[in-house]
Amino acid sequence: MNKRDAKLAIAHIHVAYIALLLGGLCGLLQVLVRSGKFTLPAGIGYYQVLTTHGILLGLVLTTFFIIGFLFSSLSKTAGPLNNRVRTTGWIGFWVMTTGTVITAVFILLNKATVLYTFYAPLMAHPGFYIGLALVVVGSWTSGFAMFAHYGSWKKKHPKQAGPLLSFMSVITMMLWLVATLGVAATVLIQYIPWSLGLVDKIDVLISRTLFWYFGHPLVYFWLLPAYMAWYVIIPKVIGGKIFSDSLARLSFILFLLFSMPVGFHHQLTEPGIDPAWKYLQVILTFMVVIPSLMTAFSLFASFEQYGRSKGATGTFGWIKKLPWHDARFFAPFVGMVMFIPAGAGGIVNASHQLNQVVHNTVWVTGHFHLTLATSVILTFFGISYWLIPHLTGRIMTKETNKLALIQTWVWAIGMFFMSTSMHFAGLLGAPRRSSFSTYGNAPQALEWIPYQIAQAVGGAILFVGIVIAMIIYIDLVFLAPKGETEFPVGETAKCEHTPLIFDNWKLWLGITAMLILFAYTIPFMDMIENAPPGSKGFKLW
Numbered sequence: 001m002n003k004r005d006a007k008l009a010i011a012h013i014h015v016a017y018i019a020l021l022l023g024g025l026c027g028l029l030q031v032l033v034r035s036g037k038f039t040l041p042a043g044i045g046y047y048q049v050l051t052t053h054g055i056l057l058g059l060v061l062t063t064f065f066i067i068g069f070l071f072s073s074l075s076k077t078a079g080p081l082n083n084r085v086r087t088t089g090w091i092g093f094w095v096m097t098t099g100t101v102i103t104a105v106f107i108l109l110n111k112a113t114v115l116y117t118f119y120a121p122l123m124a125h126p127g128f129y130i131g132l133a134l135v136v137v138g139s140w141t142s143g144f145a146m147f148a149h150y151g152s153w154k155k156k157h158p159k160q161a162g163p164l165l166s167f168m169s170v171i172t173m174m175l176w177l178v179a180t181l182g183v184a185a186t187v188l189i190q191y192i193p194w195s196l197g198l199v200d201k202i203d204v205l206i207s208r209t210l211f212w213y214f215g216h217p218l219v220y221f222w223l224l225p226a227y228m229a230w231y232v233i234i235p236k237v238i239g240g241k242i243f244s245d246s247l248a249r250l251s252f253i254l255f256l257l258f259s260m261p262v263g264f265h266h267q268l269t270e271p272g273i274d275p276a277w278k279y280l281q282v283i284l285t286f287m288v289v290i291p292s293l294m295t296a297f298s299l300f301a302s303f304e305q306y307g308r309s310k311g312a313t314g315t316f317g318w319i320k321k322l323p324w325h326d327a328r329f330f331a332p333f334v335g336m337v338m339f340i341p342a343g344a345g346g347i348v349n350a351s352h353q354l355n356q357v358v359h360n361t362v363w364v365t366g367h368f369h370l371t372l373a374t375s376v377i378l379t380f381f382g383i384s385y386w387l388i389p390h391l392t393g394r395i396m397t398k399e400t401n402k403l404a405l406i407q408t409w410v411w412a413i414g415m416f417f418m419s420t421s422m423h424f425a426g427l428l429g430a431p432r433r434s435s436f437s438t439y440g441n442a443p444q445a446l447e448w449i450p451y452q453i454a455q456a457v458g459g460a461i462l463f464v465g466i467v468i469a470m471i472i473y474i475d476l477v478f479l480a481p482k483g484e485t486e487f488p489v490g491e492t493a494k495c496e497h498t499p500l501i502f503d504n505w506k507l508w509l510g511i512t513a514m515l516i517l518f519a520y521t522i523p524f525m526d527m528i529e530n531a532p533p534g535s536k537g538f539k540l541w
């Protein structure tokens with residue numbers, strides 16, 4: 001890959017790993033506090049640590065890692081970035097980094113202890129919102145640079161479908177762009193004027209709706225880069241082929257269409273939204289499960305085809321043929337396996353009646369530690385094992401590969417303890433986002449304590465996993481022997497003519513816009529009309 005593009009990509013990855021270390025440390029502190037056996041020193045608050053944890057891991061680590069990975073994928077498969085695109089990428093990077101630092105300062109000063117969802121009426125210092133807005137603007141800048149790069153490839157190859165990995169990068173960034181319009185709107189129109197004292201009230205329902213318009217596609221912005229690796233990278237790593245180029249593209253398009261109009265499934269218990277619209281968005285939520293089922297099918301097919309090409313027999317004989325000792329495969333594979341119960345949990349969440357049982361319990365925390373913190377993050381680790389040495393011009397040694405295999409086991413075991421106990425405690429009613437309390441020794445609260453201790457054990461194991469991940473990262477950046485590492489890009493099983501309709505952006509963005517308008521216009525008008533007097537946070541009309 002072009003050296004100057006590599007510098008841009010690795011700069012993003014560095015920020016992501018710093019966020020992992022600091023955010024992980026906060027996670028360890030949280031589970032210790034929740035076990036009831038530990039008190040935070042120096043007057044540091046539980047919710048301050050929880051805010052830092054959520055922002056660093058949920059927003060900073062993910063966004064920086066993803067943008068670094070997408071830039072490298074585009075540079076590898078659509079050719080080196082031109083100077084203008086690369087400079088725009090650097091501007092995006094610095095705007096995002098500046099925004100992150102500003103946000104972090106206000107959280108550390110305890111002026112923004114509002115958790116990563118920053119729900120009103122919790123109010124942070126305006127600097128927190130301004131910092132977040134800069135992170136979003138920086139990411140848009142990088143997104144536009146990516147679109148320009150893909151556009152110039154398409155200009156040079158008008159009758160060809162864009163390279164699969166580049167196509168997927170563009171969809172991922174497009175999804176992010178459309179989704180962040182919601183959070184940008186609430187931050188700029190509601191939170192900043194409100195926190196500056198320009199208006200004295202904020203419409204909580206509208207702010208939450210705009211947040212969740214963004215919040216659900218956000219989870220697919222995290223997931224799609226993992227799917228890029230599962231569809232395109234893993235087949236090459238195992239020595240096999242991509243099952244179908246068109247199927248992979250279709251599943252990404254379906255994510256673009258259906259990830260947006262589903263935010264109400266986070267608001268099923270909220271008053272002020274007509275149940276008919278909640279029902280509609282629940283149906284659309286079940287639509288967005290389909291591309292994940294397609295992905296599962298395609299992965300099984302890739303693995304099976306490879307195994308059979310190596311002489312595997314019987315229904316599951318192909319499993320034995322997979323490269324179990326290669327951490328580039330093993331870490332993402334464990335992520336895939338964990339995504340099966342994780343996805344099932346998501347389907348429970350989306351089912352209206354079951355949601356009444358689990359909403360706002362620590363079950364939901366268990367759900368996103370399986371989806372994001374296991375499936376996605378283990379895949380990001382798997383990507384790091386070839387991407388970092390590829391970018392730094394080094395080779396991962398056998399010893400480091402062994403350490404990476406151990407890291408995967410440590411992570412999976414830690415997450416198994418932590419996430420399983422979160423799911424069970426959630427079913428017993430334990431609330432999420434609360435520091436240790438026995439609620440006056442209420443019998444129900446006392447039932448949760450063994451699970452909270454198991455969470456602390458899992459969290460401590462996970463912290464060991466973070467320390468090992470940092471050791472591997474330092475090795476791959478500074479210490480590993482110099483040499484060339486392959487950027488693995490898979491090919492399709494058979495010569496396949498990819499239909500050009502997949503690149504018809506007007507069509508896909510048009511349908512996306514229609515679905516969003518269909519799912520949100522009337523509920524939004526209702527919210528504005530029924531807002532309590534004086535609470536129209538916008539005050540613009």
Ligand code: HAS
Pocket residue numbers: 117219220222223265266285288289292293295296299300319336337339340342343344345346347349350351355358359360364367368371372376
């Ligand atoms: Fe979720 C809450 C519904 C997926 C993250 N979710 C959250 C929150 C986060 C989050 C962060 O409907 C909390 C937000 C907060 O702070 O309040 N979620 C779903 C559904 C899916 C889903 C239906 N979520 C994700 C992903 C996330 C994520 C992915 C992060 C990356 N989620 C919800 C709902 C809530 C929610 C409600 C609100 C709850 C509430 O009340 O607050 C689906 O997309 C899941 C589909 C997945 C599958 C699995 C497919 C399996 C595959 C693996 C194949 C394996 C192979 C290897 C091939 C159907 C692709 C196997 C090999 C062998 C040998 C076995």
